Amino acid sequence: MDPKTAEAEPTDAQLMEQAQAGDIGAFEQLFDRYKQRIANFVYQFLGKHHLAEDVTQLVFIKVYQKLDKYKPSGKVSSWIYRIAANQAKDELRKLKRRPTVSLNAPVGSEEEGVRELGDFLLMDETTRPDYLLREKELLLQIKKGLSEMKPKYREVILLCDYQGMSYEEAAEVLQITKTNVSAILCRARKKLQKSMSKT
Amino acid sequence: MKKCLKCSEKELSAYLDNQLVSNVYDRVDAHLQACEVCQDSLAELKEVQDQIQSLPTMELSQDFDVSFKSALLLAEQEKKAAQKVPYKESFSSAKIIFGLPMPLQVAAVVVLGLAFIFGGKQTLFPSTATYLGALKGDVEIKRQGASEWKTVSKTIRLRAGDAVRTAKNSQAVIESKDIYQAKLFEQSEWIPFSLASNNKNDSIEFRLRKGNLFVETGDRFPGREMNVIGPSGKATVVGTTFMVRALPNGLTTLSVEEGKVRFAGKKKENETWVSRFESSKVAPSGNPKLSQPLSEEEFLLFSKAKPEMLENATNADLVNMVEDKRKMSSSDLRVWQNRLLKESDIELASYGFYLIGEVQEEMMAPAEALQQYVSVLSHFPNSVESSWAFEFLRDKLELVPKDRHVTRQEMPATKYGAMLKKVGTADSLTSGFLKGLEPQRKFLSSEFWVKSEDGTSYLVNRAITFERQLGEKQFRPVGYLDSVKDPKTKQLLLRIGKLFSYKGDSNLLSEMNTAVFHPKGKLIYTIERDLYYSGKKPIGYQEVYKGPGGAKLAVLSRQVQNWNRSGQPIRYQEALKNNQGKALLTRKRSNIRYGQNEAVIDYEDELVDVENRLAFERGRDQLKVAVGEQRLSQSDLSGFDSMDEVMRTLKKMQGGRPSRFESDMESGTPFSRK
Numbered sequence: 001m002d003p004k005t006a007e008a009e010p011t012d013a014q015l016m017e018q019a020q021a022g023d024i025g026a027f028e029q030l031f032d033r034y035k036q037r038i039a040n041f042v043y044q045f046l047g048k049h050h051l052a053e054d055v056t057q058l059v060f061i062k063v064y065q066k067l068d069k070y071k072p073s074g075k076v077s078s079w080i081y082r083i084a085a086n087q088a089k090d091e092l093r094k095l096k097r098r099p100t101v102s103l104n105a106p107v108g109s110e111e112e113g114v115r116e117l118g119d120f121l122l123m124d125e126t127t128r129p130d131y132l133l134r135e136k137e138l139l140l141q142i143k144k145g146l147s148e149m150k151p152k153y154r155e156v157i158l159l160c161d162y163q164g165m166s167y168e169e170a171a172e173v174l175q176i177t178k179t180n181v182s183a184i185l186c187r188a189r190k191k192l193q194k195s196m197s198k199t
Numbered sequence: 200m201k202k203c204l205k206c207s208e209k210e211l212s213a214y215l216d217n218q219l220v221s222n223v224y225d226r227v228d229a230h231l232q233a234c235e236v237c238q239d240s241l242a243e244l245k246e247v248q249d250q251i252q253s254l255p256t257m258e259l260s261q262d263f264d265v266s267f268k269s270a271l272l273l274a275e276q277e278k279k280a281a282q283k284v285p286y287k288e289s290f291s292s293a294k295i296i297f298g299l300p301m302p303l304q305v306a307a308v309v310v311l312g313l314a315f316i317f318g319g320k321q322t323l324f325p326s327t328a329t330y331l332g333a334l335k336g337d338v339e340i341k342r343q344g345a346s347e348w349k350t351v352s353k354t355i356r357l358r359a360g361d362a363v364r365t366a367k368n369s370q371a372v373i374e375s376k377d378i379y380q381a382k383l384f385e386q387s388e389w390i391p392f393s394l395a396s397n398n399k400n401d402s403i404e405f406r407l408r409k410g411n412l413f414v415e416t417g418d419r420f421p422g423r424e425m426n427v428i429g430p431s432g433k434a435t436v437v438g439t440t441f442m443v444r445a446l447p448n449g450l451t452t453l454s455v456e457e458g459k460v461r462f463a464g465k466k467k468e469n470e471t472w473v474s475r476f477e478s479s480k481v482a483p484s485g486n487p488k489l490s491q492p493l494s495e496e497e498f499l500l501f502s503k504a505k506p507e508m509l510e511n512a513t514n515a516d517l518v519n520m521v522e523d524k525r526k527m528s529s530s531d532l533r534v535w536q537n538r539l540l541k542e543s544d545i546e547l548a549s550y551g552f553y554l555i556g557e558v559q560e561e562m563m564a565p566a567e568a569l570q571q572y573v574s575v576l577s578h579f580p581n582s583v584e585s586s587w588a589f590e591f592l593r594d595k596l597e598l599v600p601k602d603r604h605v606t607r608q609e610m611p612a613t614k615y616g617a618m619l620k621k622v623g624t625a626d627s628l629t630s631g632f633l634k635g636l637e638p639q640r641k642f643l644s645s646e647f648w649v650k651s652e653d654g655t656s657y658l659v660n661r662a663i664t665f666e667r668q669l670g671e672k673q674f675r676p677v678g679y680l681d682s683v684k685d686p687k688t689k690q691l692l693l694r695i696g697k698l699f700s701y702k703g704d705s706n707l708l709s710e711m712n713t714a715v716f717h718p719k720g721k722l723i724y725t726i727e728r729d730l731y732y733s734g735k736k737p738i739g740y741q742e743v744y745k746g747p748g749g750a751k752l753a754v755l756s757r758q759v760q761n762w763n764r765s766g767q768p769i770r771y772q773e774a775l776k777n778n779q780g781k782a783l784l785t786r787k788r789s790n791i792r793y794g795q796n797e798a799v800i801d802y803e804d805e806l807v808d809v810e811n812r813l814a815f816e817r818g819r820d821q822l823k824v825a826v827g828e829q830r831l832s833q834s835d836l837s838g839f840d841s842m843d844e845v846m847r848t849l850k851k852m853q854g855g856r857p858s859r860f861e862s863d864m865e866s867g868t869p870f871s872r873k
Contacts, residue, residue: 024271024399024400024422025399025422028268028422031267035259035263035264035267036256036257036259039257039259040256040257042257043257044254044257049257052257053259053260053263056259056263057263057266057267057270060267060271061270061271064271142250142251142253142254143254157251158251160216161247161248161251161252162251162252162254166216166218167213167216167218178218182209182212182213182218183209185212185216186208186209186211186212186213186244189212189244189247189248190208190244192247192250192251193243193244193246193247196247196250
């Protein structure tokens with residue numbers, strides 16, 4: 001890395017130290033640095049776009065509120081991911097307590113709009129969802145597989161395979177041993193493979 | 200499935216991630232060279248890993264940052280509130296100091312601008328100090344504690360508590376470098392409670408007693424908070440553009456052009472958020488009203504606050520300015536668009552529209568940008584430039600695959616219109632939040648083309664309303680409204696209204712009847728839906744489409760085929776038949792994840808859609824509402840010749856066991872739960 005660039009870009013630890021001292025600008029930099037990654041993780045964990053933004057916001061509000069609780073012994077990223085994983089699991093528990101079945105909003109993104117029978121009757125061939133959604137089939141299979149997984153499998157496979165974390169990093173986030181990460185990841189992959197081969 | 204005893208799956212998984220210690224890695228590596236079973240296992244694990252890596256990233260909404268920072272500010276404020284004077288108290292004290300009656304004929308206007316509008320301008324002063332200067336005419340200042348007004352003849356530094364006023368045809372400028380710049384228009388009076396300081400946590404607070412104040416925030420504004428207090432309401436700026444007006448009747452209105460603004464009455468608990476292109480108002484002792492879309496008058500007010508750009512430029516100048524990437528506000532663009540409609544040079548006008556469309560793409564919600572394009576078609580159907588607009592539109596909507604792309608040289612604009620009709624698609628464009636006190640509402644607006652059997656195409660504007668109750672996370676659809684227009688005549692052909700309602704905490708729709716009316720009130724068709732249960736177990740539903748007089752047009756039915764251990768449906772089949780019993784649509788299979796809103800459905804062996812319309816649950820009273828004896832006697836589940844056949848099939852689906860369904864039938868209270 002260019003030393004000048006290194007100077008210009010403070011490390012996570014430096015930003016955290018400044019944020020702890022009350023520098024909201026430093027906190028905003030941390031937010032900018034991690035918001036996308038956290039949002040991706042939360043989105044894939046929950047599988048719900050509209051919830052993911054809310055939860056991501058909550059994660060960073062919690063990070064902000066708990067700034068003084070952070071101890072420099074661990075990595076900043078792991079600490080933020082840990083808060084995100086816990087928040088996402090909380091959200092999942094809430095969803096399970098009160099499952100919701102939206103009758104109109106389609107799975108995937110809200111931006112895909114709502115199609116109803118009336119639409120089917122009016123549409124010509126090129127507007128039919130099969131024409132538009134065929135390529136999404138595989139993606140849906142993965143998402144379905146993920147959603148069927150237990151949260152503890154889901155978080156490991158997302159951290160390691162989706163977010164590209166090492167076993168060590170994932171272990172730090174989840175506060176489990178590396179051996180456990182390895183075992184859970186293997187099981188999660190097998191489960192997903194089995195689930196995908198069923199469909 | 201074959202298994203290898205020499206190598207565990209866990210080892211293979213760790214091998215894939217290069218996480219094995221070297222001696223184990225070497226052993227597994229060597230083993231893999233010879234063992235086909237392990238090679239296959241490894242390939243499967245790799246495939247799963249690849250698939251996970253290919254999952255899409257999440258696209259954060261445009262206002263995510265602003266929204267988060269607002270939430271953060273709120274969190275911070277809550278923290279500070281414990282140490283400082285409560286909001287209510289400080290608001291009241293402001294009123295005591297500045298609560299003199301407003302001249303009835305004068306409306307006070309405050310406009311605050313986004314950083315990007317201000318960006319690039321030369322600023323006059325250093326540091327965070329705030330300075331006042333007279334731009335033209337007579338400007339006077341009364342220092343805090345003084346009793347006399349003094350004329351401002353040169354630039355002076357302002358202090359909190361000073362009062363500034365302007366005479367007729369006069370204008371003052373107030374600036375805190377890179378934080379904000381304000382213009383106080385004629386016959387205005389303004390008092391800053393607290394000015395910008397080096398500490399971002401210190402909020403900037405103004406009171407406008409009368410007249411107009413125009414403010415543009417600068418690059419150093421983000422992270423700060425600016426409060427503008429009117430006679431009956433207070434607006435809090437969080438990096439955005441808005442306008443506060445103190446109306447003669449005592450109302451304070453808030454209109455937002457960019458971002459979101461928090462708006463409060465005199466009680467903190469009554470505050471609300473007003474989003475872009477929305478306005479709200481509050482009476483002196485009332486609560487902020489639910490937001491409404493901005494009126495044309497409000498758009499014009501925004502534009503008038505910054506008149507120089509449009510007043511002094513011709514349409515050709517404006518085209519050049521936009522081509523040079525000069526920023527124009529949404530309001531300016533809207534005013535310019537109206538002016539373009541009167542432009543005699545059609546090519547210039549349509550090119551202007553095209554440019555507006557491009558800018559809107561970045562600035563506005565896609566649905567609104569598309570409306571601009573549609574207006575291009577209606578005003579300039581034969582111009583070359585409008586064909587560009589259509590081309591652009593078509594690309595955005597992905598109406599046709601790229602390999603069917605037709606360039607404008609090959610086909611004139613009118614043909615594009617024809618093509619658009621032929622393809623006749625595309626929906627789902629934007630969503631916006633409208634947060635009232637309770638419940639909160641969200642609108643998903645979309646615009647799409649449909650083609651009727653006689654080949655006529657119609658433009659459909661659909662607004663779906665979602666609501667969530669206070670304390671709920673989830674928005675639920677509560678209704679939608681479609682307006683369908685003939686693009687040529689622009690005549691409204693029909694209007695579709697639909698209302699849903701939920702009972703208690705359940706997700707079950709208890710009312711699902713839809714009526715489609717002609718604008719003049721003539722019923723076109725209705726949809727009636729019934730849900731069927733066997734005990735607690737859902738077994739299917741049907742929708743009957745009926746014409747005027749009750750004649751059946753079509754029936755869509757679904758029968759659940761399998762349930763999971765909890766009794767939730769996991770597979771079903773459905774059929775759509777017309778009144779003659781002819782199959783129009785057959786969905787042969789579906790996999791439903793109950794509670795996850797997911798279903799994959801085959802349409803003649805191909806993926807059709809993701810569906811989640813099966814709702815089965817839950818509170819005792821829903822069942823009574825949703826199904827009942829009367830409805831059963833009218834039902835004829837499509838795909839079956841007789842009710843006996845339905846019964847037989849249902850019994851078979853349930854493994855031949857006697858069902859509650861059957862016993863209920865016999866007892867004359869079908870589907871009711873006991």
